[in-house]
Structure formats: structure tokens, C-alpha cells
Amino acid sequence: MSQGKASASQQLFTPVKNKRTFEEVSSNIKELILDGTLKVGDRLPPETQLAQQFNVGRQTIREALRLLELSGFITVQRGGGGGTIIKDTILRRISDLFIDAFRMRRVGIEAITQARLEVERIILDYALTNATKDDLEKLRANVGQANKLIKAGRLATEANAQFHGLLAKATGNPVFVMVLESIMAVHLDFLTRVPASLETSEKVVMAHEQLLEAIEQGDRAKAQSLLEAHLTEVRERLHQVDQEEA
Amino acid sequence: MSQGKASASQQLFTPVKNKRTFEEVSSNIKELILDGTLKVGDRLPPETQLAQQFNVGRQTIREALRLLELSGFITVQRGGGGGTIIKDTILRRISDLFIDAFRMRRVGIEAITQARLEVERIILDYALTNATKDDLEKLRANVGQANKLIKAGRLATEANAQFHGLLAKATGNPVFVMVLESIMAVHLDFLTRVPASLETSEKVVMAHEQLLEAIEQGDRAKAQSLLEAHLTEVRERLHQVDQEEA
DNA sequence: TCACATTTGTCCGTATGTATC
DNA sequence: AGATACATACGGACAAATGTG
Numbered sequence: 464m465s466q467g468k469a470s471a472s473q474q475l476f477t478p479v480k481n482k483r484t485f486e487e488v489s490s491n492i493k494e495l496i497l498d499g500t501l502k503v504g505d506r507l508p509p510e511t512q513l514a515q516q517f518n519v520g521r522q523t524i525r526e527a528l529r530l531l532e533l534s535g536f537i538t539v540q541r542g543g544g545g546g547t548i549i550k551d552t553i554l555r556r557i558s559d560l561f562i563d564a565f566r567m568r569r570v571g572i573e574a575i576t577q578a579r580l581e582v583e584r585i586i587l588d589y590a591l592t593n594a595t596k597d598d599l600e601k602l603r604a605n606v607g608q609a610n611k612l613i614k615a616g617r618l619a620t621e622a623n624a625q626f627h628g629l630l631a632k633a634t635g636n637p638v639f640v641m642v643l644e645s646i647m648a649v650h651l652d653f654l655t656r657v658p659a660s661l662e663t664s665e666k667v668v669m670a671h672e673q674l675l676e677a678i679e680q681g682d683r684a685k686a687q688s689l690l691e692a693h694l695t696e697v698r699e700r701l702h703q704v705d706q707e708e709a
Numbered sequence: 710m711s712q713g714k715a716s717a718s719q720q721l722f723t724p725v726k727n728k729r730t731f732e733e734v735s736s737n738i739k740e741l742i743l744d745g746t747l748k749v750g751d752r753l754p755p756e757t758q759l760a761q762q763f764n765v766g767r768q769t770i771r772e773a774l775r776l777l778e779l780s781g782f783i784t785v786q787r788g789g790g791g792g793t794i795i796k797d798t799i800l801r802r803i804s805d806l807f808i809d810a811f812r813m814r815r816v817g818i819e820a821i822t823q824a825r826l827e828v829e830r831i832i833l834d835y836a837l838t839n840a841t842k843d844d845l846e847k848l849r850a851n852v853g854q855a856n857k858l859i860k861a862g863r864l865a866t867e868a869n870a871q872f873h874g875l876l877a878k879a880t881g882n883p884v885f886v887m888v889l890e891s892i893m894a895v896h897l898d899f900l901t902r903v904p905a906s907l908e909t910s911e912k913v914v915m916a917h918e919q920l921l922e923a924i925e926q927g928d929r930a931k932a933q934s935l936l937e938a939h940l941t942e943v944r945e946r947l948h949q950v951d952q953e954e955a
Numbered sequence: 956t957c958a959c960a961t962t963t964g965t966c967c968g969t970a971t972g973t974a975t976c
Numbered sequence: 977a978g979a980t981a982c983a984t985a986c987g988g989a990c991a992a993a994t995g996t997g
Contacts, residue, residue: 483964485775497812509982520966522768525984529731529775534809541983542974553810557803561887563780564799566743570883578884585827637816638824641807642888730985755962766986771964787963788994 488517488527496536496549507537507547554641558648565649572653576698579646580691583627586643587690589634591683598633602675605629609668618659623667624651653701663700670696734763734773742782742795753783753793800887804894811895818899822944825892826937829873832889833936835880837929844879848921851875855914864905869913870897899947909946916942 482490495501507513510528514521528547531537535553540546565575590598605626609619624647631643670693677686728736741747753759756774760767774793777783781799786792811821836844851872855865870893877889916939923932 485964493809497809511982514966522771522967523965525768526772526775526964529772530779533776533779534806536809539983540974541972543979543981543983544975545973545982547983551813553806553813557806557810560780560799560803560806563739563743563782564803564887567797567799568883574882574884577882578888581831582888585831636820636823637814638820638892641810642824642828642892645891646884646888729983757962760986768987769985785963786994787992789959789961790995791962791993793963 484519485523485526485530488513488519488523489530491517492527492531493534493536501549503549503551505549507549509546554644557641558645561645561649562652565652572701575646575649575653576694576701579643579650580694580698582639582643582646583630583690583694584687586627586631586634586639587678587686589636589639590630591678591681591686593635594633594678595635598629599675599679602626602629602633602678606668606672606675609671613661613665613668616661618661618664619668620654620659620664623664623671626671650701657700666696667693730765731769731772731776734759734765734769735776737763738773738777739780739782747795749795749797751795753795755792800890803887804891807891807895808898811898818947821892821895821899822940822947825889825896826940826944828885828889828892829876829936829940830933832873832877832880832885833924833932835882835885836876837924837927837932839881840879840924841881844875845921845925848872848875848879848924852914852918852921855917859907859911859914862907864907864910865914866900866905866910869910869917872917896947903946912942913939 492501492507501507508516510521510524513524517524528537528539532539533556535551535556536549537547538550538552540548564570605622609622609626612619612622627647628640628644631640634640670689674686674689674693677689726733738747738753747753754762756767756770759770763770774783774785778785779802781797781802782795783793784796784798786794810816851868855868855872858865858868873893874886874890877886880886916935920932920935920939923935
């Protein structure tokens with residue numbers, strides 16, 4: 464890349480083929496998905512047929528499928544009746560890459576907590592003005608389910624994580640959902656190393672419930688201070704673990 | 710990992726193999742990179758040798774390499790003297806996935822602009838308190854380079870995008886860098902559809918210069934209003950394009 | 956400039972594992 | 977339980993690209 468000048472800083476001829484064949488196949492299928500020709504739930508033909516239709520070898524098809532799989536566009540099931548199915552798991556893939564990136568750069572837990580706090584502040588702000596009745600109902604249902612789990616003596620870790628995702632959705636802006644889920648994936652990755660106790664799980668549910676009430680009442684100031692307190696507590700808990708490990 | 714209790718409702722034996730072979734190989738190599746055994750710049754053995762060492766077929770190795778490649782851990786060059794080299798391109802991969810995610814969900818430009826504005830607000834806030842002399846020097850150099858390009862009658866698109874990345878770096882928190890670059894990648898993806906004029910490019914550089922001066926003087930209020938104005942202008946330009954297309 | 960060695964890219968044939976009916 | 981359909985995996989072979997002498 465980056466060939467400065469050809470005649471006048473612009474290249475006259477673009478190479479007919481610079482991508483590898485499996486990349487060609489991959490982006491070919493990707494475009495079909497993105498433009499709606501192939502929809503979620505649809506099934507792709509078997510690899511052998513794909514190879515024939517694209518007029519390439521099976522190995523090429525397989526490598527193309529690996530790209531699509533890791534990009535979150537398809538899932539592959541082996542065995543009879545299985546095959547390749549269009550499915551949107553991009554967000555999970557982004558989260559996975561975020562986790563990798565943090566491990567690679569050896570980013571500390573403080574940086575993540577700080578970023579999460581700031582993002583959640585924004586989210587709360589937007590959620591307070593944009594949340595629909597449907598959003599609030601879903602948040603209510605989430606807290607209800609979490610309470611149920613706690614009373615049954617079970618952990619509500621997953622539901623508790625979901626609460627923040629629902630809050631992000633209530634902003635009406637999907638970008639906030641993506642950003643929050645990416646950051647939270649890293650956060651949760653750290654959290655899995657600390658044995659979750661029933662008490663802390665219960666505390667979290669209570670905090671969510673109070674926060675939700677403040678949101679429902681439109682009490683901005685109260686909601687903000689509750690969020691602050693909630694996340695500060697999470698931060699303390701994580702730092703404790705961080706030091707124990709070190 | 711994470712087997713709480715072994716007697717009731719918990720599995721005693723975990724399956725020896727649930728991952729596919731190429732996934733096994735991939736995460737094997739990935740761990741070697743993450744724990745520092747393999748460092749950036751190192752070269753992996755040729756595929757045939759890898760196949761022998763892992764005792765698998767070359768096809769399996771190739772699919773494993775595709776995963777690592779798309780995850781941003783390696784780059785592959787063909788030909789003599791080429792091969793697989795450890796290289797960290799995770800951030801670029803995340804940006805690519807973000808672009809895919811937006812196309813897939815058909816998120817509008819307004820949502821992205823809004824999110825970017827909020828994130829940049831935070832970044833400016835942190836940069837104002839945390840920026841080191843080195844950070845400021847790099848920002849200065851960036852503006853200088855951009856000005857040079859403009860005077861030479863060339864566009865400064867790349868440098869202008871880099872300015873915001875440098876600002877994010879000045880927060881001292883790498884999470885902000887990741888989030889901003891992800892959002893900006895989508896933004897730039899939209900921007901490539903509008904033919905950039907020399908005048909707008911120049912305008913942007915001037916805005917950056919003014920903003921930098923305010924930061925250097927520690928004038929928080931001024932910096933904030935300048936940022937606001939700058940991003941609002943970008944927003945207007947984009948919306949214009951958006952409507953022309955529709 | 957040209958030939959050569961190295962390494963990835965691609966194809967084919969075949970066998971095995973696995974899930975569904 | 978058996979047949980079927982599909983992904984998974986192996987091995988061998990050749991083509992294409994790219995650096996080196």
C-alpha cells in the first residue's frame with residue numbers, strides 16, 4: 464500500500480486481484496447478508512455445493528467460512544441436518560476481541576472501571592429522557608427475575624449484567640449498547656475470577672431496584688448518585704481481588 | 710475453570726474435547742502470544758512445520774491461522790522470506806467489526822455522531838487534566854503536519870483523524886482510545902462517501918489548532934465549546950450527505 | 956537480469972466423526 | 977439401530993508469489 468505518486472498522486476490502474484480467493488468468497492457472502500438477500504435464519508448450501516457454485520475448492524470455502532464465523536455472521540453446526548446458518552453474533556465477537564485487546568495491552572482494572580463509570584453516566588442521562596414504557600417494563604422484569612433467583616438461593620450474575628445492557632438500550636441509541644457491552648465484557652471477564660457470593664449478588668439486585676425506581680420517578684439527581692454509589696462499590700470489590708492476586 | 714461444587718447439579722467430568730482441532734491450535738498459539746512467549750515481530754514456523762509439530766494436517770493449521778489473523782494477532786505474507794509474523798492489529802479488527810455491526814443493524818449516522826460527541830466530551834475532560842508534555846507535543850506535531858499538507862495543496866484527512874486518537878491517548882486511559890477509534894472508524898466509513906474538499910480539510914485543521922491552544926492554556930470552558938462547535942460542524946456536513954443519498 | 960529456493964495459496968481425493976431421521 | 981447428510985480432518989500435489997544469490 465501507500466504508493467505516493469504514479470503520475471499525479473493518483474493510481475491509474477487498480478489491481479484486478481489483490482484479495483485472496485477465500486477473502487473474495489467471504490466478502491461475497493457477507494455482502495449478500497448485509498444487503499438482505501440472505502437473512503438471519505437462512506441456511507447456506509453445504510460446503511461441497513458452495514465450492515461448485517463459486518467454482519473453488521472446498522478448502523477455500525472452509526477458510527471463507529472461518530472468516531464469516533469469526534466475524535459473527537454465521538454459525539456452523541456439524542452433523543446431519545446441520546450446516547451453516549446465518550446468525551448475527553457480531554456483538555459477542557467484538558466483546559471477545561476487546562477482552563483479547565486488554566490482555567494483550569495489559570490494561571489494568573482501574574482503567575476499565577473508570578471508562579465504564581463514564582459511559583454509564585452518559586447512558587443513564589440519555590435513558591432518563593428517552594426510555595419508553597417498554598424499556599421500563601423490561602427493566603422491571605429483569606429486576607423481578609433477579610429477585611426470584613436470589614430468593615431461590617441462586618446467583619443472579621447474568622441477569623444483573625443484563626440490567627445494564629437494558630439500560631443502554633433504553634437510551635434509544637444502539638451505539639451506547641455496543642460500547643457498554645464491549646466494556647462490560649472485559650469487566651465480567653475480571654469478575655469471573657472472584658467467587659461470587661450470594662450476598663453481593665443480592666446487594667447488586669437491590670441497587671438495581673433502587674436505581675430503577677429513581678428512573679421511573681424521573682428523579683435525575685437521585686438516579687445519578689445511586690449509579691455512582693453502585694459502580695463505586697463494584698470498583699472496590701474488584702480492586703480487592705486485584706490486590707489479592709498481586 | 711469455575712467448577713463450584715462437584716456433587717450436586719455440577720458436572721464431575723468436563724469433556725476432553727469440545728473445541729474443534731483448529732480452534733485448539735489457534736488458542737494454543739494465542740496463549741503463547743498473550744503470556745509473552747511469542748512477542749511482536751517474532752516469526753512462526755512455516756505451515757508444514759507447524760503441522761508436524763502440532764501433529765495435525767496443514768489444512769487445520771491454515772484454518773487456525775485464519776482465526777489468529779482475523780483476531781489481529783498475526784499477519785501473513787506469501788512468498789520466499791515471508792510467512793507468519795506476530796503483529797498486533799486487534800484495534801483495526803475491532804474497528805472493522807464495528808463497521809460491520811452498524812451496516813448489519815442499519816444504524817443511522819445521527820446515532821454515531823451523538824455517541825462520538827459524548828465520548829469526545831469525556832476524552833477532552835480527562836485529557837485536560839492528564840495530558841503530559843509528550844502528549845501535547847505530539848498533538849502539536851500533528852497539527853503542524855496537517856498544516857504542511859494543506860499548504861502543499863493536499864488533503865489532511867488521515868492526520869485529522871489521528872488528532873482525535875492522540876487526544877484520546879492523552880487521557881492516559883487506553884480504554885478511551887479503543888472506544889473512540891471504534892466509533893471513529895464508523896464515522897470515517899461514512900465520510901469516505903463524501904468527496905473531501907480542500908477547504909473543509911483546512912477548516913478542520915484550524916479547528917484542531919484552536920482546540921489545542923485552549924488545551925495548552927488549560928482553558929477548560931473554551932476548549933469544551935470549541936470541541937462542541939467542531940463536532941457540530943462535522944455533523945452538519947455528514948447529515949447533508951446523508952440526505953443527498955436518500 | 957535471471958534462476959532458484961522458500962512459503963503461502965489452492966485443489967482434489969478420501970476417511971472419519973457427528974447429529975438427525 | 978441403521979441410513980443419511982454434513983462438517984471435520986488428513987495427505988498429496990501443483991500453482992503463484994516473493995525474496996535471494
